[in-house]
Amino acid sequence: MEIEKIKAMLDAVKDTDIEEIWMEKDGQKTGFKRKDVGFTEESHPEPQPINAESNVNQEIKKEKISNLNSGNRQIKSPMVGTFSRSSSQGGKPLVEEGDFVGIGQKVCIIEAMKIMKEITSDAEGKITKVLVLESNPVEYGQPLFEVEPQIKAEDKEKNV
Structure with missing residues:
Protein backbone atom coordinates (compact mmCIF):
# COMPACT_ATOMS: atom_id res chain seq x y z
CA MET A 1 0.00 0.00 0.00
CA ARG A 34 -5.89 4.47 18.12
CA LYS A 35 -3.42 4.24 20.94
CA ASP A 36 -5.23 6.62 23.27
CA VAL A 37 -8.66 5.03 23.08
CA GLY A 38 -10.37 6.63 26.01
CA PHE A 39 -12.96 9.07 27.10
CA THR A 40 -13.46 12.39 25.48
CA GLU A 41 -13.33 15.55 27.54
CA GLU A 42 -17.02 16.05 26.90
CA SER A 43 -18.00 12.75 28.50
CA HIS A 44 -15.78 13.28 31.55
CA PRO A 45 -15.47 16.88 32.61
CA GLU A 46 -12.50 18.11 34.60
CA PRO A 47 -12.82 16.99 38.24
CA GLN A 48 -13.91 19.76 40.57
CA PRO A 49 -12.88 20.01 44.22
CA ILE A 50 -15.53 18.84 46.63
CA ASN A 51 -16.58 21.21 49.36
CA ALA A 52 -15.96 19.14 52.48
CA GLU A 53 -18.26 21.33 54.54
CA SER A 54 -21.87 20.93 53.63
CA ASN A 55 -24.46 23.58 54.32
CA VAL A 56 -25.64 21.46 57.24
CA ASN A 57 -22.18 21.58 58.84
CA GLN A 58 -22.00 25.34 58.30
CA GLU A 59 -25.39 25.80 59.96
CA ILE A 60 -24.29 23.65 62.92
CA LYS A 61 -21.14 25.77 63.30
CA LYS A 62 -23.18 29.00 63.24
CA GLU A 63 -25.54 27.57 65.85
CA LYS A 64 -22.62 26.49 68.05
CA ILE A 65 -21.07 29.95 67.90
CA SER A 66 -24.36 31.64 68.80
CA ASN A 67 -24.88 29.21 71.67
CA LEU A 68 -21.38 29.82 73.00
CA ASN A 69 -22.21 33.50 73.13
CA SER A 70 -25.29 32.65 75.22
CA GLY A 71 -23.13 31.28 78.06
CA ASN A 72 -23.67 27.60 77.34
CA ARG A 73 -20.77 25.17 77.79
CA GLN A 74 -19.77 22.25 75.60
CA ILE A 75 -18.68 18.73 76.44
CA LYS A 76 -15.93 17.94 73.93
CA SER A 77 -14.41 14.73 72.67
CA PRO A 78 -11.06 13.92 74.28
CA MET A 79 -10.14 11.64 71.38
CA VAL A 80 -10.78 10.56 67.80
CA GLY A 81 -13.28 7.74 67.39
CA THR A 82 -16.90 6.77 66.76
CA PHE A 83 -19.65 8.41 68.83
CA SER A 84 -22.25 6.31 70.64
CA ARG A 85 -24.99 7.70 72.89
CA SER A 86 -25.58 4.40 74.70
CA SER A 87 -23.31 1.94 76.51
CA SER A 88 -24.69 -1.02 74.53
CA GLN A 89 -25.63 -1.37 70.89
CA GLY A 90 -29.28 -0.45 70.44
CA GLY A 91 -29.52 0.54 74.11
CA LYS A 92 -31.11 3.59 75.65
CA PRO A 93 -29.07 6.81 75.31
CA LEU A 94 -27.10 7.74 78.43
CA VAL A 95 -28.39 11.32 78.21
CA GLU A 96 -31.09 13.07 76.20
CA GLU A 97 -31.72 16.70 75.39
CA GLY A 98 -33.37 18.22 78.47
CA ASP A 99 -31.61 15.90 80.96
CA PHE A 100 -29.63 17.39 83.82
CA VAL A 101 -26.06 16.16 84.20
CA GLY A 102 -23.54 16.49 86.98
CA ILE A 103 -19.77 16.73 86.80
CA GLY A 104 -18.35 13.25 86.24
CA GLN A 105 -21.61 11.77 84.93
CA LYS A 106 -21.23 9.41 81.97
CA VAL A 107 -22.76 11.02 78.86
CA CYS A 108 -21.58 8.89 75.92
CA ILE A 109 -19.06 6.34 74.63
CA ILE A 110 -16.38 6.87 72.02
CA GLU A 111 -15.00 3.76 70.34
CA ALA A 112 -11.52 3.70 68.88
CA MET A 113 -9.86 0.49 67.68
CA LYS A 114 -12.46 -1.66 69.51
CA ILE A 115 -11.73 0.14 72.80
CA MET A 116 -14.72 1.81 74.42
CA LYS A 117 -13.97 5.06 76.27
CA GLU A 118 -16.62 6.43 78.62
CA ILE A 119 -16.95 10.19 78.26
CA THR A 120 -18.02 12.09 81.36
CA SER A 121 -19.43 15.56 81.79
CA ASP A 122 -17.07 18.30 82.89
CA ALA A 123 -19.99 20.68 83.32
CA GLU A 124 -23.07 20.71 85.50
CA GLY A 125 -26.38 21.67 83.97
CA LYS A 126 -29.02 20.81 81.41
CA ILE A 127 -28.19 19.12 78.08
CA THR A 128 -29.62 21.56 75.55
CA LYS A 129 -28.28 19.98 72.39
CA VAL A 130 -26.72 16.69 71.23
CA LEU A 131 -24.29 17.87 68.55
CA VAL A 132 -23.26 14.52 67.03
CA LEU A 133 -25.37 11.82 65.39
CA GLU A 134 -25.15 8.20 66.53
CA SER A 135 -22.23 6.23 65.00
CA ASN A 136 -20.68 9.32 63.42
CA PRO A 137 -16.93 9.81 63.58
CA VAL A 138 -15.65 12.48 65.96
CA GLU A 139 -12.38 14.37 66.15
CA TYR A 140 -10.28 15.40 69.12
CA GLY A 141 -11.80 18.51 70.69
CA GLN A 142 -15.05 18.26 68.71
CA PRO A 143 -18.09 19.42 70.71
CA LEU A 144 -20.42 16.52 71.56
CA PHE A 145 -23.04 18.14 73.79
CA GLU A 146 -24.11 21.62 74.72
CA VAL A 147 -24.84 22.21 78.39
CA GLU A 148 -26.71 25.13 79.90
CA PRO A 149 -24.99 25.73 83.24
CA GLN A 150 -27.14 25.14 86.30
CA ILE A 151 -27.24 28.07 88.68
CA LYS A 152 -27.36 26.86 92.27
CA ALA A 153 -29.66 28.51 94.81
CA GLU A 154 -26.71 29.82 96.87
CA ASP A 155 -25.16 31.35 93.72
CA LYS A 156 -28.45 33.14 92.97
CA GLU A 157 -28.48 34.62 96.49
CA LYS A 158 -24.91 35.93 96.05
CA ASN A 159 -25.93 37.78 92.88
CA VAL A 160 -28.92 39.49 94.56
Whole structure:
Protein backbone atom coordinates (compact mmCIF):
# COMPACT_ATOMS: atom_id res chain seq x y z
CA MET A 1 0.00 0.00 0.00
CA GLU A 2 1.34 3.39 -0.87
CA ILE A 3 2.35 5.81 1.87
CA GLU A 4 0.13 8.55 0.44
CA LYS A 5 -2.95 6.31 0.63
CA ILE A 6 -2.10 5.38 4.25
CA LYS A 7 -1.73 9.06 5.18
CA ALA A 8 -5.03 9.86 3.49
CA MET A 9 -6.73 7.04 5.42
CA LEU A 10 -5.30 8.34 8.72
CA ASP A 11 -6.35 11.91 7.94
CA ALA A 12 -9.86 10.73 7.10
CA VAL A 13 -10.38 9.17 10.54
CA LYS A 14 -8.30 11.42 12.80
CA ASP A 15 -11.15 13.84 13.64
CA THR A 16 -13.76 11.12 14.12
CA ASP A 17 -14.48 8.80 17.00
CA ILE A 18 -13.49 5.75 14.96
CA GLU A 19 -11.13 3.73 17.13
CA GLU A 20 -9.92 1.15 14.64
CA ILE A 21 -9.78 0.77 10.84
CA TRP A 22 -8.60 -2.12 8.66
CA MET A 23 -8.16 -2.29 4.92
CA GLU A 24 -7.27 -5.15 2.61
CA LYS A 25 -6.08 -4.77 -0.97
CA ASP A 26 -4.55 -7.42 -3.21
CA GLY A 27 -4.11 -9.80 -0.26
CA GLN A 28 -2.27 -7.20 1.80
CA LYS A 29 -4.06 -6.28 5.05
CA THR A 30 -3.33 -2.98 6.81
CA GLY A 31 -4.95 -1.58 9.92
CA PHE A 32 -4.70 1.08 12.52
CA LYS A 33 -5.91 1.29 16.07
CA ARG A 34 -5.89 4.47 18.12
CA LYS A 35 -3.42 4.24 20.94
CA ASP A 36 -5.23 6.62 23.27
CA VAL A 37 -8.66 5.03 23.08
CA GLY A 38 -10.37 6.63 26.01
CA PHE A 39 -12.96 9.07 27.10
CA THR A 40 -13.46 12.39 25.48
CA GLU A 41 -13.33 15.55 27.54
CA GLU A 42 -17.02 16.05 26.90
CA SER A 43 -18.00 12.75 28.50
CA HIS A 44 -15.78 13.28 31.55
CA PRO A 45 -15.47 16.88 32.61
CA GLU A 46 -12.50 18.11 34.60
CA PRO A 47 -12.82 16.99 38.24
CA GLN A 48 -13.91 19.76 40.57
CA PRO A 49 -12.88 20.01 44.22
CA ILE A 50 -15.53 18.84 46.63
CA ASN A 51 -16.58 21.21 49.36
CA ALA A 52 -15.96 19.14 52.48
CA GLU A 53 -18.26 21.33 54.54
CA SER A 54 -21.87 20.93 53.63
CA ASN A 55 -24.46 23.58 54.32
CA VAL A 56 -25.64 21.46 57.24
CA ASN A 57 -22.18 21.58 58.84
CA GLN A 58 -22.00 25.34 58.30
CA GLU A 59 -25.39 25.80 59.96
CA ILE A 60 -24.29 23.65 62.92
CA LYS A 61 -21.14 25.77 63.30
CA LYS A 62 -23.18 29.00 63.24
CA GLU A 63 -25.54 27.57 65.85
CA LYS A 64 -22.62 26.49 68.05
CA ILE A 65 -21.07 29.95 67.90
CA SER A 66 -24.36 31.64 68.80
CA ASN A 67 -24.88 29.21 71.67
CA LEU A 68 -21.38 29.82 73.00
CA ASN A 69 -22.21 33.50 73.13
CA SER A 70 -25.29 32.65 75.22
CA GLY A 71 -23.13 31.28 78.06
CA ASN A 72 -23.67 27.60 77.34
CA ARG A 73 -20.77 25.17 77.79
CA GLN A 74 -19.77 22.25 75.60
CA ILE A 75 -18.68 18.73 76.44
CA LYS A 76 -15.93 17.94 73.93
CA SER A 77 -14.41 14.73 72.67
CA PRO A 78 -11.06 13.92 74.28
CA MET A 79 -10.14 11.64 71.38
CA VAL A 80 -10.78 10.56 67.80
CA GLY A 81 -13.28 7.74 67.39
CA THR A 82 -16.90 6.77 66.76
CA PHE A 83 -19.65 8.41 68.83
CA SER A 84 -22.25 6.31 70.64
CA ARG A 85 -24.99 7.70 72.89
CA SER A 86 -25.58 4.40 74.70
CA SER A 87 -23.31 1.94 76.51
CA SER A 88 -24.69 -1.02 74.53
CA GLN A 89 -25.63 -1.37 70.89
CA GLY A 90 -29.28 -0.45 70.44
CA GLY A 91 -29.52 0.54 74.11
CA LYS A 92 -31.11 3.59 75.65
CA PRO A 93 -29.07 6.81 75.31
CA LEU A 94 -27.10 7.74 78.43
CA VAL A 95 -28.39 11.32 78.21
CA GLU A 96 -31.09 13.07 76.20
CA GLU A 97 -31.72 16.70 75.39
CA GLY A 98 -33.37 18.22 78.47
CA ASP A 99 -31.61 15.90 80.96
CA PHE A 100 -29.63 17.39 83.82
CA VAL A 101 -26.06 16.16 84.20
CA GLY A 102 -23.54 16.49 86.98
CA ILE A 103 -19.77 16.73 86.80
CA GLY A 104 -18.35 13.25 86.24
CA GLN A 105 -21.61 11.77 84.93
CA LYS A 106 -21.23 9.41 81.97
CA VAL A 107 -22.76 11.02 78.86
CA CYS A 108 -21.58 8.89 75.92
CA ILE A 109 -19.06 6.34 74.63
CA ILE A 110 -16.38 6.87 72.02
CA GLU A 111 -15.00 3.76 70.34
CA ALA A 112 -11.52 3.70 68.88
CA MET A 113 -9.86 0.49 67.68
CA LYS A 114 -12.46 -1.66 69.51
CA ILE A 115 -11.73 0.14 72.80
CA MET A 116 -14.72 1.81 74.42
CA LYS A 117 -13.97 5.06 76.27
CA GLU A 118 -16.62 6.43 78.62
CA ILE A 119 -16.95 10.19 78.26
CA THR A 120 -18.02 12.09 81.36
CA SER A 121 -19.43 15.56 81.79
CA ASP A 122 -17.07 18.30 82.89
CA ALA A 123 -19.99 20.68 83.32
CA GLU A 124 -23.07 20.71 85.50
CA GLY A 125 -26.38 21.67 83.97
CA LYS A 126 -29.02 20.81 81.41
CA ILE A 127 -28.19 19.12 78.08
CA THR A 128 -29.62 21.56 75.55
CA LYS A 129 -28.28 19.98 72.39
CA VAL A 130 -26.72 16.69 71.23
CA LEU A 131 -24.29 17.87 68.55
CA VAL A 132 -23.26 14.52 67.03
CA LEU A 133 -25.37 11.82 65.39
CA GLU A 134 -25.15 8.20 66.53
CA SER A 135 -22.23 6.23 65.00
CA ASN A 136 -20.68 9.32 63.42
CA PRO A 137 -16.93 9.81 63.58
CA VAL A 138 -15.65 12.48 65.96
CA GLU A 139 -12.38 14.37 66.15
CA TYR A 140 -10.28 15.40 69.12
CA GLY A 141 -11.80 18.51 70.69
CA GLN A 142 -15.05 18.26 68.71
CA PRO A 143 -18.09 19.42 70.71
CA LEU A 144 -20.42 16.52 71.56
CA PHE A 145 -23.04 18.14 73.79
CA GLU A 146 -24.11 21.62 74.72
CA VAL A 147 -24.84 22.21 78.39
CA GLU A 148 -26.71 25.13 79.90
CA PRO A 149 -24.99 25.73 83.24
CA GLN A 150 -27.14 25.14 86.30
CA ILE A 151 -27.24 28.07 88.68
CA LYS A 152 -27.36 26.86 92.27
CA ALA A 153 -29.66 28.51 94.81
CA GLU A 154 -26.71 29.82 96.87
CA ASP A 155 -25.16 31.35 93.72
CA LYS A 156 -28.45 33.14 92.97
CA GLU A 157 -28.48 34.62 96.49
CA LYS A 158 -24.91 35.93 96.05
CA ASN A 159 -25.93 37.78 92.88
CA VAL A 160 -28.92 39.49 94.56
